[in-house]
Amino acid sequence: MSTYLMASNGNDGSFWALNGSHQALRFLGNSTIQPEDSQALTCIAVANVDTVYGLDAAGDLYRLVNTGFQQAPWAPIWHAVPGPDGSVWGVDGGGGIFEWTNGQWEGRPNGGAYALFVAVGANGNIWTIDNNSGWWGGPGVPYKWNGSTFVPVAGAPNAQWISIAPDGTVWLQSDDNRTLYLDGNTWRVAAMNTPRLFGISAGNNGLVYGWDFGSLYLLAGGVWQYINTPGNCASASTCQDGTVVADGMPVTRLAGFSAWSPVPVPGRTLDVFALDAHKMYFLSIDTNRYLQWGGSTWQKIAGGGMASISAGVDGALWGVDAAHAVWSFDGANWQRVPGTMQKVSVGSSQNIVGLDPNGRIFYFDGGGWRPIASPTTGPMLDVAIGSDAALFVIDGANDLWSRIAPGDWMKPGALPLMQISAADRYHVCGVTKPDGAGRNQVWLGAGVAVGADHHLHHYFKAPGWAARQEAMMAQRACEEM
Incomplete structure (x- = not known):
């Protein structure tokens, strides 16, 4: 097993992750995982198969483009x-x-x-x-x-x-x-x-x-x-x-x-x-x-010193810098957005959420940030929103919570996670909490942990979430392959 930093996917089946060596990994869906080595990255954001962004260690913005x-x-x-x-x-x-x-x-x-x-x-x-x-x-x-x-x-x-x-x-x-x-x-x-x-x-x-x-x-x-x-x-x-x-x-x-x-x-x-x-x-x-x-290569399209980015399925791209300032990208330059967040998540240009420096959840209503009640007390570790306004957070205990409108917060019983990304309620991914040796797994929907070293065999595109027992059985089966 290896260490994975994050994962991101689109609502069309495109799915990427970053490993601990800052290598971008493209999951093809035919039991192969393909590295894209043309640029070391610290963050990756997927809108769809043709719109994939990344950040390097300096916070410069890259986009995956075709070569000649x-x-x-x-x-x-x-x-x-x-x-x-x-x-x-x-x-x-x-x-x-x-x-x-x-x-x-x-x-x-x-x-x-x-x-x-x-x-x-x-x-x-x-x-x-x-x-x-x-x-x-x-x-x-x-x-x-x-x-x-x-x-x-x-x-x-x-x-x-x-x-x-x-x-x-x-x-x-x-x-x-x-x-x-x-x-x-x-x-x-x-x-x-x-x-x-x-x-x-x-x-x-x-x-x-x-x-x-x-x-x-x-x-x-x-x-x-x-x-x-x-x-x-x-x-x-x-x-x-x-x-x-x-x-x-x-x-x-x-x-x-x-x-x-x-x-x-x-x-x-x-x-x-x-x-x-x-x-x-x-x-x-x-x-x-x-x-x-x-094939493809990572092409630098802007600087800006971003710490993290998120892309919506309509191509909307937002970022947060090291000082927690929020920015949106207009296709050529970063534009300052009011507010201070440690992270933002973009499902689309109409569905944007953020975590402030204290781990509280906010929704951007077009003019400012409006607070959203958290599912538990204490700071949240990560947040993601889909283009359909499906909302996901990871609490301080690394538990995943989801809120599908018009319902309330529910705990879907997923494995302990440290990062989450969502294109919509059916396309959710992330990485699990590392074990004592610093190893973790790439995770994709339905509460199933996927051992990326053993290829991606478990993929569930379903409206519901699997029970914890089912998830653990799938995890063990994956680890035994």
Whole structure:
């Protein structure tokens, strides 16, 4: 286990946390947690998947933005595939296979296979399909590179598509609707009744996605499940760090629980390959060249010496400085707001609360701060409000309280918390109180503690709160994984 400073989420499924090393962590919702290392942060604020802010140690304001595109160095070819070790292979559309070497494409013997497709792993783990159907993948007999030529793979089923995970595991979609993986010299069946997928893309630890030129699917528990994306999916790619990119209209990347972020690819694209969150390739239909994209980065947009910030789902951004002065951000500069608070929480521009230096709760009514009765005596440790005015506080005993209008304060029975954030009553997160060794957990809704070191397996999007017993059972199950 590790130490986590805080967590923040949006009402669209976007979800971030900061660990004790001031590293921003993006929770993708596919059992992977992706660090965004481009800037060390002390505070993070999430409005939605496309509006994420952070503060550095000096209190300067950053926003997560997309990097630019540049042309890949490879000369034009019908279909190129980069591997996790930096190798690049391709096919020319006429059955020929090539490797990018010394700044040019060099032909490689195809062993008699008519190759319209190539799957690239590390250390020469290269596969193709003998395909005379005219389609991109198969069906056909799988062939493997032996260092000098491609040879048929004995005992392999006829393949529709092959994908090699970053850990070297070979996955195969057969032409009889099975999904298999190669275990030593044995093909193991991972799923029967596979949809008529056009292709598959395998990450590590059995994470496999597939597409049918319209929809995206995920292999989970031996069953292919439909994944809702913003548009049609013409191809997809996943990789070692969990990055998932769907190439369609529009091109998007998985950026949270059911949250997809647009990828600003110039023009139309046909193919996509992700090597990690900061190295992805897209085939431009307009130029027949591959474009390289560096993902996202933290860009400084303002100074100000802020100590903490909070963002509403409508993009409203407020902050508090080290002297407890309150500020709002107008898109270019910080504007002073009357009052003195140790922290503010923004659900939207109409729903803003604060804790004063004595731990008392106040609501901002547009002109000033109006007191709100606390659920217990003594100072509150943290406060959060959602865009629907759902209110949450942590008291001096690290207990969570909620107030959902028009109801009164109630104690939902969550684990002891030290920080809370809310987009609305259904999207609440935070971090638990550290144990004696200074370790704690990221927490997401429904009173469930989540061991981030064991990946995020427990996610509940429900109007109610789980009982303490249920929460503790979920916590123990997570810790035992």
